[in-house]
Amino acid sequence: MTETTKKTGVSRRTLLKSTAGLAGLAAGSGAITGFPYVMSAEPKVLRYLGTAVNEGDDISKQCLKDTGIKIEYITATTDDVTKRVMTQPNSFDVLDTEYFSLKKLVPSGNILALDSKKIKEFDNITPVFTKGETPGGKKIGNQGTAPWKVLYLEGKDSKTFSKTATEFVTLIPTVYNADTLGIRPDIIKRPISSWAELLNPEFKGKASILNIPSIGIMDAAMVVEATGKYKYADKGNMTKEEIDLTMKVMTEAKKAGQFRAFWKDFNESVNLMASGETVIQSMWSPAVTKVRSMGIACTFQPLKEGYRSWASGFCVSKGVSGAKLDWAYEFVNWFLSGYAGAYLNRQGYYSAVLSTAKANMEPYEWAYWMEGKPAEKDIKAPDGSLLEKAGAVRDGGSYEDRMGGVACWNAVMDENDYMVRKWNEFIAA
Amino acid sequence: MDTSEDILQQSSPDLVRGPDTTRAAKAARLSPSFISWLQAGPMMLVFLAFFLIPLVFVVIVSFWDYNEYQLLPAFSGRGYTDTFEGCIAQLPDLCTIGRTYVKTLKLCVMVWAITLFIGFWVAYFLAFHVKSKTWQMGLSLLCTIPFWTSNVIRMIAWIPLLGRNGLVNSGLVKSGLINQPLEWLLFSEFSVVLALVHLFTFFMVVPIFNSMVRIDKSLIEAAYDAGATGFQTLVNVIIPLAKPGIVIGSIFVITIVMGDFITIGVMGGQQIASAGKIIETRVNALQFPAAAANAVILLIITFLIITMMSRIVDIKKEL
Numbered sequence: 105m106t107e108t109t110k111k112t113g114v115s116r117r118t119l120l121k122s123t124a125g126l127a128g129l130a131a132g133s134g135a136i137t138g139f140p141y142v143m144s145a146e147p148k149v150l151r152y153l154g155t156a157v158n159e160g161d162d163i164s165k166q167c168l169k170d171t172g173i174k175i176e177y178i179t180a181t182t183d184d185v186t187k188r189v190m191t192q193p194n195s196f197d198v199l200d201t202e203y204f205s206l207k208k209l210v211p212s213g214n215i216l217a218l219d220s221k222k223i224k225e226f227d228n229i230t231p232v233f234t235k236g237e238t239p240g241g242k243k244i245g246n247q248g249t250a251p252w253k254v255l256y257l258e259g260k261d262s263k264t265f266s267k268t269a270t271e272f273v274t275l276i277p278t279v280y281n282a283d284t285l286g287i288r289p290d291i292i293k294r295p296i297s298s299w300a301e302l303l304n305p306e307f308k309g310k311a312s313i314l315n316i317p318s319i320g321i322m323d324a325a326m327v328v329e330a331t332g333k334y335k336y337a338d339k340g341n342m343t344k345e346e347i348d349l350t351m352k353v354m355t356e357a358k359k360a361g362q363f364r365a366f367w368k369d370f371n372e373s374v375n376l377m378a379s380g381e382t383v384i385q386s387m388w389s390p391a392v393t394k395v396r397s398m399g400i401a402c403t404f405q406p407l408k409e410g411y412r413s414w415a416s417g418f419c420v421s422k423g424v425s426g427a428k429l430d431w432a433y434e435f436v437n438w439f440l441s442g443y444a445g446a447y448l449n450r451q452g453y454y455s456a457v458l459s460t461a462k463a464n465m466e467p468y469e470w471a472y473w474m475e476g477k478p479a480e481k482d483i484k485a486p487d488g489s490l491l492e493k494a495g496a497v498r499d500g501g502s503y504e505d506r507m508g509g510v511a512c513w514n515a516v517m518d519e520n521d522y523m524v525r526k527w528n529e530f531i532a533a
Numbered sequence: 534m535d536t537s538e539d540i541l542q543q544s545s546p547d548l549v550r551g552p553d554t555t556r557a558a559k560a561a562r563l564s565p566s567f568i569s570w571l572q573a574g575p576m577m578l579v580f581l582a583f584f585l586i587p588l589v590f591v592v593i594v595s596f597w598d599y600n601e602y603q604l605l606p607a608f609s610g611r612g613y614t615d616t617f618e619g620c621i622a623q624l625p626d627l628c629t630i631g632r633t634y635v636k637t638l639k640l641c642v643m644v645w646a647i648t649l650f651i652g653f654w655v656a657y658f659l660a661f662h663v664k665s666k667t668w669q670m671g672l673s674l675l676c677t678i679p680f681w682t683s684n685v686i687r688m689i690a691w692i693p694l695l696g697r698n699g700l701v702n703s704g705l706v707k708s709g710l711i712n713q714p715l716e717w718l719l720f721s722e723f724s725v726v727l728a729l730v731h732l733f734t735f736f737m738v739v740p741i742f743n744s745m746v747r748i749d750k751s752l753i754e755a756a757y758d759a760g761a762t763g764f765q766t767l768v769n770v771i772i773p774l775a776k777p778g779i780v781i782g783s784i785f786v787i788t789i790v791m792g793d794f795i796t797i798g799v800m801g802g803q804q805i806a807s808a809g810k811i812i813e814t815r816v817n818a819l820q821f822p823a824a825a826a827n828a829v830i831l832l833i834i835t836f837l838i839i840t841m842m843s844r845i846v847d848i849k850k851e852l
Contacts, residue, residue, distance in 0.1 A: 365802025
C-alpha cells in the first residue's frame with residue numbers, strides 16, 4: 105500500500121468512503137444512468153482510478169454540479185493502482201497516481217499523456233512541478249523521482265521522458281506534500297532537529313517507519329546522511345552497494361529493537377502515535393493533525409536535512425478516446441479550477457494551481473495553511489470539524505519553507521528488484 | 534452429517550441394490566460409474582476452473598522472466614535462483630528464505646499445538662458435557678466471534694489491551710507485579726501466536742467436535758464397565774476415534790498459518806518474516822514471477838507437511 109492511500113484517511117470517514125466506493129463499483133453501472141443534470145443522450149461518466157487522497161464525495165458532488173460529469177471512484181492502494189493499470193488498463197478512464205510509479209507505467213504503454221495546450225491552467229501550475237523551484241525561487245532537492253524529471257514525454261506515444269518541456273504531459277499535477285517525522289513532544293521533552301533521531305537508541309522500541317520498502321529505505325538514507333556515515337549521490341536511486349549499506353544500518357536498528365512496528369495504514373500511524381506506542385515516526389501531515397485533534401500533542405517536525413516529498417497527478421487510460429477524452433479534459437480542467445485545490449489545501453496537502461485554490465479559500469485559511477501565519481480564527485477541516493484553535497501555527501511554516509526544504513522525492517530505483525530482495529532479508533533478520 | 538453411504542442411497546438407489554438388477558433396468562438407467570462422475574462433476578469443474586487451472590498458471594509464470602513493468606514469457610529460473618540467493622554461500626548461516634521458513638514453521642508449530650490443545654478440550658466439552666443440541670449449536674457459534682471483526686479493527690483493538698499503556702500492562706504495573714510495562718505483549722511473536730490462536734482455534738473445534746459426537750456412547754460405557762479409568766478411556770477410546778477430526782483440524786490450521794501474512798504482519802508490527810509476506814512484498818513490487826516461485830515453494834512445503842500428516846491417519850478410511 106502506499107503513502108497516498110492513507111493520506112486520504114484524513115478521517116476514518118474517508119476510508120469508509122473508499123470502501124463504499126468499491127462496493128458501489130461492484131453494484132454496477134445501473135446507478136449511473138438517468139441523472140437529471142445530464143442533458144445529452146449519453147451520460148457523462150468517468151471511471152476514476154486512484155488512491156483515496158483526491159477522492160472526496162464533496163469533490164465528486166461539486167464536479168457533477170459544475171460540469172455534469174459523474175465520477176465513479178475506484179479506490180485502491182498505490183501498489184494496487186499500479187497493478188491495475190498493468191493488468192486491466194480498460195477498467196478505468198482517468199488515472200490519479202504518483203509520479204514515482206511512472207517509471208513502471210509509461211513503458212507499459214497503458215496510459216496516455218495529456219496535451220498541455222488543452223489544460224487551461226497549465227501555465228499557472230506551480231513551478232515546483234515545472235522548474236523544480238518554489239514560486240519564491242527556492243531550488244528544490246531533485247533526488248529520487250522528482251516530478252519535473254518525468255513530467256514530459258518526447259512525443260504523443262513516446263516512452264521516453266523528455267528533458268525539455270513538450271506539450272505531452274505524463275501526469276497533470278494535482279496534489280503533493282512534504283513529509284517528515286512526526287514526534288510526541290510531550291514524551292520526548294527536548295528539541296528534535298535531525299533525521300538521525302529516528303535511529304537514536306534513546307527511542308528504542310518507540311520508533312516507526314512506513315512499511316513500503318521504497319519509502320522506508322529513503323527514510324533510512326536520510327538517517328545515514330544525517331549521522332554523517334555516508335553521502336548518497338541520489339537517495340532515490342541507490343547503487344547495490346548503497347542499498348547494502350543502508351539495509352545494514354536498518355538491520356542493526358531492527359535487531360536492537362529500535363522499531364516498535366512498521367505502519368501501513370493512515371489509521372495505524374495515528375493509533376501508534378496516539379497510544380504512545382511510538383514517539384517518533386515517519387508520518388503524513390493529516391495524520392499528525394488527526395492525533396492533535398484527539399487532544400494529544402504531536403508535531404510534524406521540520407528537520408534540518410529537509411523533507412521527503414511526493415506528488416500525484418492525472419492521466420488517462422490508453423483506451424480513452426473521442427467524447428470520453430473530452431470529458432477527461434473537462435474534468436481535469438475543473439479539478440484545477442479551485443474548488444478541489446482549496447479542499448486539498450484545507451487538509452494540509454498542497455494544490456497544483458495555487459491561484460485558483462486561493463480564490464476558493466478564506467484569507468485566514470490561506471494565511472494559516474500556505475503562509476505559515478498564526479491562525480486568526482479556528483481552523484476547520486473540509487467537513488467542518490475543528491483542526492486547530494486560533495493562534496496555532498502550521499508545523500514547518502509556510503509553503504515556501506516547507507516545499508523549499510524538500511531534499512528528495514519518493515522513487516522507484518533502477519535496482520528496485522535487488523532492493524525488494526534486500527527488504528525481505530531485512531524482515532527475516 | 535450424512536455418511537457417504539446415505540448420500541449414495543438417496544441419490545442413486547441402484548448403486549447399492551446389488552448385482553441382481555436386470556440387464557434391461559441397467560440399460561434404461563445410467564451406469565453407476567457415470568452417476569458417480571455426475572455427482573462429483575460440479576465440484577470437479579469448480580476445482581478445475583478456480584484451483585487447478587490458476588495453479589498451473591502460477592507454476593508456468595514462476596518460470597518466466599520479468600522487468601519493472603511486465604512479465605516476459607521466456608523460460609527463466611530467476612524467480613527461484615533469486616529466492617535461494619546466498620543459501621550455499623552463507624552457510625552455516627541461514628539464507629533469507631531459510632530463516633523465513635524456520636520462523637514460519639516455528640509459529641506454525643506453536644499455533645498448531647495450542648489450538649489443538651484448546652480445540653480438543655472445547656470440543657470435548659461440547660460433545661460430552663453439553664447435553665442439549667441447541668446449547669451445542671449456540672456454544673459453537675460463540676467460537677465464531679473472532680471472525681466478526683475485520684483485521685484492521687482487530688489490530689487497532691489489541692493496542693489498548695496489550696500496548697505499552699494498555700489495560701494489561703497498566704493492570705500489572707498498578708498491582709505492583711512489574712515496574713516497567715512489558716514490551717513483548719504487542720508486536721512480538723507472542724502477540725502473533727495469541728492472535729492466530731484466537732482466530733483459528735475454531736477450525737480445530739469444529740472437526741474434532743464432529744468426530745466426537747459420532748463416537749458411539751456405548752463404547753464409552755463399555756470402557757467404563759471394563760474398568761477403564763477416565764484417562765484410559767480418553768487415551769484408548771476417545772482420542773483414537775477423534776483422530777480424523779484432529780487431523781482435519783490440523784490441516785486447516787497448518788495450511789492457514791503457513792500462508793498467513795496479514796495477521797503475522799499486523800500483530801508482528803510488520804517485522805516478523807513469513808512465507809506469505811515474501812510473496813506479498815514481491816507482488817507489491819510487480820515481480821509476479823518471483824512471487825509465483827515463492828508461492829510454488831510454499832505450496833510444496835505445505836503439501837509435504839500434509840502428506841506426512843495423512844500418513845499418520847488415513848483420512849479417507851476413517852471417514
